[in-house]
Amino acid sequence: MGLFILRRLAVMLFTALCLTFVVFFLTNLYPNLEKLAKTQGNFRMSEAEVSSWLGNRGYSDNIFSKYGQWLGVVPGYVIEGTDGETRARCARQGVAIDDAPRFCGVLQGDWGFSTVFKDGNGSIIATRLALTGKLMFWVLMVMVPGALIIGVLAGMREGSRTDRSLSTASIITTATPEYVSGVIFIAIFASSAVGLKWFKGTATSAMSDANFENFFLPVITIALYGIGYIARMTRASMTEVMTAQYIRTARLKGVSFANIVMKHALRNALIAPFTVIMLQIPWLLNGVVIVETLFNYKGFGWVLVQAAGNNDVELLLGVSVVSVFVVLLTQLISDIGYVFLNPRIRIS
Amino acid sequence: MEPLTWGEIIVRIFIQFTPVWIALVITFALSISFKRKLGLYGKLFDSPIGMVGFALVAFWIFTAFFTGAFDLISTHDPLAQVSGMKNKVPGTPLRGAEEGDYSHYLMGGDTLARDVFSRMVKGSTIVILIAPLATLFAFMVGITLGLPAGYYGGRFDTVLSFLANLVLAFPVILLFYLLVTPEITQTGLPNYMAAVLFFFPIIFCTILLNSRLYTQPAKRNLYVALIVGFIVLVYLTVVSNAGTKIDFLPSWLDFYDPAAGLLVVFVSVVFVNSPTVFRIVRGLALDIKTRDYVAAAQTRGEGPWYIMLWEILPNARGPLIVDFCLRIGYTTILLGTLGFFGLGLPPESPDWGSTINEGRKLLSVYLHPVLPPALSLLSLVLGLNLLADGLREESLRD
Numbered sequence: 210m211g212l213f214i215l216r217r218l219a220v221m222l223f224t225a226l227c228l229t230f231v232v233f234f235l236t237n238l239y240p241n242l243e244k245l246a247k248t249q250g251n252f253r254m255s256e257a258e259v260s261s262w263l264g265n266r267g268y269s270d271n272i273f274s275k276y277g278q279w280l281g282v283v284p285g286y287v288i289e290g291t292d293g294e295t296r297a298r299c300a301r302q303g304v305a306i307d308d309a310p311r312f313c314g315v316l317q318g319d320w321g322f323s324t325v326f327k328d329g330n331g332s333i334i335a336t337r338l339a340l341t342g343k344l345m346f347w348v349l350m351v352m353v354p355g356a357l358i359i360g361v362l363a364g365m366r367e368g369s370r371t372d373r374s375l376s377t378a379s380i381i382t383t384a385t386p387e388y389v390s391g392v393i394f395i396a397i398f399a400s401s402a403v404g405l406k407w408f409k410g411t412a413t414s415a416m417s418d419a420n421f422e423n424f425f426l427p428v429i430t431i432a433l434y435g436i437g438y439i440a441r442m443t444r445a446s447m448t449e450v451m452t453a454q455y456i457r458t459a460r461l462k463g464v465s466f467a468n469i470v471m472k473h474a475l476r477n478a479l480i481a482p483f484t485v486i487m488l489q490i491p492w493l494l495n496g497v498v499i500v501e502t503l504f505n506y507k508g509f510g511w512v513l514v515q516a517a518g519n520n521d522v523e524l525l526l527g528v529s530v531v532s533v534f535v536v537l538l539t540q541l542i543s544d545i546g547y548v549f550l551n552p553r554i555r556i557s
Numbered sequence: 558m559e560p561l562t563w564g565e566i567i568v569r570i571f572i573q574f575t576p577v578w579i580a581l582v583i584t585f586a587l588s589i590s591f592k593r594k595l596g597l598y599g600k601l602f603d604s605p606i607g608m609v610g611f612a613l614v615a616f617w618i619f620t621a622f623f624t625g626a627f628d629l630i631s632t633h634d635p636l637a638q639v640s641g642m643k644n645k646v647p648g649t650p651l652r653g654a655e656e657g658d659y660s661h662y663l664m665g666g667d668t669l670a671r672d673v674f675s676r677m678v679k680g681s682t683i684v685i686l687i688a689p690l691a692t693l694f695a696f697m698v699g700i701t702l703g704l705p706a707g708y709y710g711g712r713f714d715t716v717l718s719f720l721a722n723l724v725l726a727f728p729v730i731l732l733f734y735l736l737v738t739p740e741i742t743q744t745g746l747p748n749y750m751a752a753v754l755f756f757f758p759i760i761f762c763t764i765l766l767n768s769r770l771y772t773q774p775a776k777r778n779l780y781v782a783l784i785v786g787f788i789v790l791v792y793l794t795v796v797s798n799a800g801t802k803i804d805f806l807p808s809w810l811d812f813y814d815p816a817a818g819l820l821v822v823f824v825s826v827v828f829v830n831s832p833t834v835f836r837i838v839r840g841l842a843l844d845i846k847t848r849d850y851v852a853a854a855q856t857r858g859e860g861p862w863y864i865m866l867w868e869i870l871p872n873a874r875g876p877l878i879v880d881f882c883l884r885i886g887y888t889t890i891l892l893g894t895l896g897f898f899g900l901g902l903p904p905e906s907p908d909w910g911s912t913i914n915e916g917r918k919l920l921s922v923y924l925h926p927v928l929p930p931a932l933s934l935l936s937l938v939l940g941l942n943l944l945a946d947g948l949r950e951e952s953l954r955d
Contacts, residue, residue: 224723227723232731235735238740240744377606384939385935386890388893388917388931389893392913392920495729499730513730517735532728536727
């Protein structure tokens with residue numbers, strides 16, 4: 210078990226390195242840097258001015274050395290610029306060049322500086338991640354119990370009317386991407402022209418003060434897409450378990466149906482959905498980006514869109530690293546959890 | 558002229574779709590009467606769920622076909638702006654309508670005073686063209702790489718699986734933002750990716766034909782030359798685009814350049830989908846290669862590619878067809894996502910995602926520009942999911 214986790218961790222770290230390098234490479238392509246130079250310097254810079262601007266700030270190094278500096282394993286650049294000013298990577302926030310540390314990268318906790326928000330990336334990502342964490346927490350609170358209840362209800366009597374109607378409902382929710390369900394919900398519940406006006410169409414106020422009125426729609430919009438999928442997986446594994454031999458034995462012994470479902474079937478039926486729920490989290494990340502944009506909730510997904518839309522290279526890198534790590538961590542947890550939950554694998 | 562009531566609007570929309578209804582009725586009548594002779598497709602008409610799904614999908618296919626090929630159904634030019642029609646409610650008469658113009662905006666006007674109904678109908682063409690084609694390409698890539706990975710295993714498999722996991726670990730939207738921006742397009746990266754990804758159908762077809770016909774060299778040479786020659790020509794014209802980094806064909810030979818943004822969108826959607834297909838095909842190949850008929854083929858002395866493409870692949874068709882339907886739906890959702898973030902396609906494009914994106918800014922006041930594309934997308938994806946469900950049920954039955 211320990212060896213298994215260690216090996217998975219090693220693979221995960223290697224994957225993370227590869228992925229961050231790919232993101233680094235894509236965000237540091239020359240046209241992106243040229244745009245950065247023009248937005249930071251001025252828009253009428255000539256080709257030569259752009260390249261000297263980039264050269265002075267260490268952007269013209271080769272990609273591996275830049276990546277190493279960003280990561281914090283290669284000493285940050287100290288360049289005496291063509292304009293006579295000496296700049297160092299680690300002396301950005303008003304620190305004298307001689308006092309600056311040699312290494313400053315992600316590993317040292319320096320995430321760079323955002324050109325859009327004029328703030329350190331570390332603090333931006335932390336605050337936004339907390340906001341999204343709140344959203345995700347409520348999404349999971351709605352999604353997981355809802356999906357499991359629907360799946361178990363549908364799967365305990367295969368082919369019954371409950372099963373058919375619940376299965377059809379879950380197919381419909383899986384066919385509704387967040388930008389469609391969000392729009393429909395706003396139309397029904399929040400539109401100022403027609404509709405019920407029960408909830409608010411924006412969740413901006415939910416950032417500081419979340420309540421049912423302003424937070425329900427974004428939460429349910431994200432949760433709904435996942436509910437159908439997880440419910441179908443739960444149903445599949447529940448129907449499989451309900452036809453197993455030991456359930457028949459229990460029935461023949463005279464155990465009540467409720468007891469069979471709750472005590473005998475449920476535990477085995479929930480192994481597969483656990484993996485599905487964990488693997489659903491990366492997809493929730495997509496939902497978060499869409500819903501935060503649609504409802505104007507300024508969390509992590511909103512920052513991703515802002516960073517990408519405004520060519521904020523370092524912030525986008527930070528955001529990517531965090532989201533890649535979220536994905537990889539959930540994969541790791543789902544792998545380990547699967548082994549842990551499944552007695553057949555755990556004991557052997 | 559009077560604005561239409563809701564009843565009149567519904568009747569008029571119904572009449573606008575007449576060609577689609579006729580085509581649907583004919584398709585269903587023919588399919589149901591010959592369903593015993595039509596194999597898996599015919600069996601679809603035994604399951605109500607499958608029929609509903611098929612009807613929804615067929616509705617949009619016919620709509621896309623009639624409006625794309627014959628310009629029926631839509632009432633106005635999807636890009637034409639008519640003054641005075643901005644944000645007008647459904648059923649508003651067209652201001653200053655001339656002889657030959659359709660007299661009303663059936664579903665109202667959007668923020669730029671264009672007809673919502675025509676945009677919705679025209680938008681279906683884009684989705685119906687791109688989504689299945691992109692899925693097909695993703696399948697070609699996934700099959701060409703997944704079969705040998707599952708069949709041979711070993712280091713080849715390890716490397717490819719690692720790469721597939723790498724792509725899958727990217728949040729999709731992040732990947733889109735990294736690939737589909739004007740700056741990245743400038744570097745020619747999507748064109749290089751297109752050159753690589755579009756090469757897989759050529760490999761696939763060549764190996765497919767060659768492994769089947771290598772005992773009859775004369776026939777093989779003819780077929781391979783004809784089919785592969787055609788595909789290579791298409792490949793070259795699609796990959797080589799005037800004004801981008803890859804521009805090698807002389808202009809008289811380069812008869813097709815994909816519209817701006819279309820290639821980028823297409824490539825990124827294929828790129829996102831193929832690792833999943835790869836994993837599915839690899840899993841199926843791992844399972845099927847232990848069967849007796851594969852062992853029999855090996856004993857017969859068949860080559861590995863023959864076994865993969867003519868023994869394993871046909872026997873994996875059930876799950877693959879089901880996944881193909883589901884994946885077209887997923888691709889439709891991805892295209893909508895791209896449109897929703899305004900990536901790739903030009904902003905005035907009538908595809909559903911872009912239309913939703915444009916309408917959402919005034920969503921709380923004007924609902925009618927947003928709801929039609931949203932519901933269209935929902936119904937198409939729902940149809941595909943139901944179709945996949947029906948197919949799965951029917952293919953499991955025998």
